[in-house]
Amino acid sequence: MxxxxxxxTSQPMVRFERVTKRYGSLVVLDELxxxxxxxxxxxxxGPSGSGKTTVLRMLMTLEKIDGGVIHVDGExxxxxxxxxxLVRANESHLRRMRGKIGMVFQHFNLFPHMTxxxxxxxAPMRVLGLSRREAEDRARELLExxxxxxxxxxxxxxxxxxxxxxxxxxxxxxxxxxxxxxxEVTSALDPExxxxxxxxxxxxxxxxxxxxxxxxxxxxxAREFADRVCFFYEGKIAEQGAPAELLGNPKEERTRQFLSxxxxxx
Amino acid sequence: xxxxxxxxxEILPILARASIVTIQATLLGFVLxxxxxxxxxxxxxxxxxxxxxxxxxxxxxxxxxPLLIQIFFIFFVLPEFGxxxxxxxxxxxxxxxxxxTYCSEVYRAGLENxxxxxxxxxxxxxxxxxxxxxxxxxxxxxxxxxxxLGNYLVALFKETPLLSAIAVLELMQTAKILGSESFRYTEPxxxxxxxxxxxxxxxAWLIRRVEARLSLSKV
Numbered sequence: 152m153x154x155x156x157x158x159x160t161s162q163p164m165v166r167f168e169r170v171t172k173r174y175g176s177l178v179v180l181d182e183l184x185x186x187x188x189x190x191x192x193x194x195x196x197g198p199s200g201s202g203k204t205t206v207l208r209m210l211m212t213l214e215k216i217d218g219g220v221i222h223v224d225g226e227x228x229x230x231x232x233x234x235x236x237l238v239r240a241n242e243s244h245l246r247r248m249r250g251k252i253g254m255v256f257q258h259f260n261l262f263p264h265m266t267x268x269x270x271x272x273x274a275p276m277r278v279l280g281l282s283r284r285e286a287e288d289r290a291r292e293l294l295e296x297x298x299x300x301x302x303x304x305x306x307x308x309x310x311x312x313x314x315x316x317x318x319x320x321x322x323x324x325x326x327x328x329x330x331x332x333x334x335e336v337t338s339a340l341d342p343e344x345x346x347x348x349x350x351x352x353x354x355x356x357x358x359x360x361x362x363x364x365x366x367x368x369x370x371x372x373a374r375e376f377a378d379r380v381c382f383f384y385e386g387k388i389a390e391q392g393a394p395a396e397l398l399g400n401p402k403e404e405r406t407r408q409f410l411s412x413x414x415x416x417x
Numbered sequence: 418x419x420x421x422x423x424x425x426x427e428i429l430p431i432l433a434r435a436s437i438v439t440i441q442a443t444l445l446g447f448v449l450x451x452x453x454x455x456x457x458x459x460x461x462x463x464x465x466x467x468x469x470x471x472x473x474x475x476x477x478x479x480x481x482x483p484l485l486i487q488i489f490f491i492f493f494v495l496p497e498f499g500x501x502x503x504x505x506x507x508x509x510x511x512x513x514x515x516x517x518t519y520c521s522e523v524y525r526a527g528l529e530n531x532x533x534x535x536x537x538x539x540x541x542x543x544x545x546x547x548x549x550x551x552x553x554x555x556x557x558x559x560x561x562x563x564x565x566l567g568n569y570l571v572a573l574f575k576e577t578p579l580l581s582a583i584a585v586l587e588l589m590q591t592a593k594i595l596g597s598e599s600f601r602y603t604e605p606x607x608x609x610x611x612x613x614x615x616x617x618x619x620x621a622w623l624i625r626r627v628e629a630r631l632s633l634s635k636v
Binding site: 211212213246249250252253254256258259260261262263264273274277278322323326 | 532534535537538540541542543544545548552553556557
């Protein structure tokens with residue numbers, strides 16, 4: 152990729168630079184290089200254990216990095232500059248950078264003791280310092296966008312999985328992130344509820360300036376929604392490209408095998 | 418006569434007054450135990466070992482030594498270091514500290530039962546550790562452990578007679594004084610036992626109410 156001292160907008164939104172992650176002797180990510188442009192929608196696919204979820208978890212700072220640097224929005228995320236050198240990020244740097252990133256989890260992870268409105272105003276009030284009124288206005292707007300206007304006072308246990316996941320999306324958006332991470336967000340849902348969540352994500356991509364990374368097994372959705380699909384295999388990107396190309400006409404044997412296995416299962 | 422009703426009725430108001438001291442020691446001691454126990458539990462979870470290890474050591478030490486010794490230590494030994502505290506205060510401190518270590522184990526179990534996803538969602542939303550504990554973790558950790566904490570409230574209550582060892586005028590000490598004055602121990606000691614029975618039952622009932630309330634509000 153050509154690097155020029157360009158205006159900020161041409162910088163990638165997310166850049167993985169030789170990022171390595173190990174669990175003991177197991178190498179989960181092996182010197183990964185990956186650039187994601189502003190507003191790009193990237194789908195990450197691959198067999199389990201290929202490191203695809205780790206990519207998201209490291210971006211969210213849920214996992215420590217063992218080698219390399221991750222940059223977000225033109226700044227190092229995992230590190231910070233001190234006296235012209237990159238040193239490991241401290242907590243205050245991490246907190247500032249984390250604000251640029253939002254994440255939606257496979258198992259929703261809603262706060263069960265709060266209503267959907269409560270879930271969506273907690274962090275805006277405590278972290279962004281919004282007043283309750285401002286936070287509630289913002290939360291109402293977002294819950295309406297995900298089609299849950301009538302569920303604002305409901306607790307997670309009173310809602311279906313699809314509804315809970317939509318609350319989780321609204322909750323993450325309430326922090327106004329620049330990058331949204333979706334970690335197998337439909338995998339824990341009953342089949343008939345998958346569509347409503349994907350529809351919300353689709354609209355999000357159309358109506359908002361958001362960089363989106365999603366780990367998914369929904370090949371149909373990836374093909375239609377993503378700008379690029381990355382196929383992970385054993386901690387590396389084995390193949391990547393435009394969805395129609397990669398999913399329709401994969402070049403690598405491993406990609407072909409994986410895709411046919413997924414197709415058979417569905 | 419084995420049981421003297423007149424004497425029993427005569428000493429009843431005196432014992433009732435003493436029971437206020439017992440209840441005071443119980444409630445204040447338990448508030449201290451509940452707060453300090455939570456502090457111990459949270460500090461013990463700290464990733465900084467210079468925090469978690471000393472706290473763990475303190476908890477184990479206090480839990481493994483008799484309460485009576487701790488009461489004596491606070492009341493008789495601390496003054497040697499220039500810290501002089503009244504008998505009732507010393508007793509409340511000892512009860513609170515001792516039961517804080519038990520409560521901290523209960524809290525720890527409650528905190529460890531919170532799914533990892535709750536911590537991860539809190540981090541992803543950039544909540545500070547303080548807000549994560551205060552708003553997300555603790556409100557979910559407490560309701561399931563209310564019965565266990567309640568048991569310690571009753572246990573602490575039943576150990577307040579130990580305070581008679583440092584002459585706190587609680588129920589037991591008062592009964593002993595009454596007995597030594599009249600040479601009748603049957604009525605005072607029996608009545609003290611009844612007081613404890615009644616209060617224990619009342620406390621158990623109250624805890625069940627709180628439990629029911631909590632499980633209701635959780636939907």
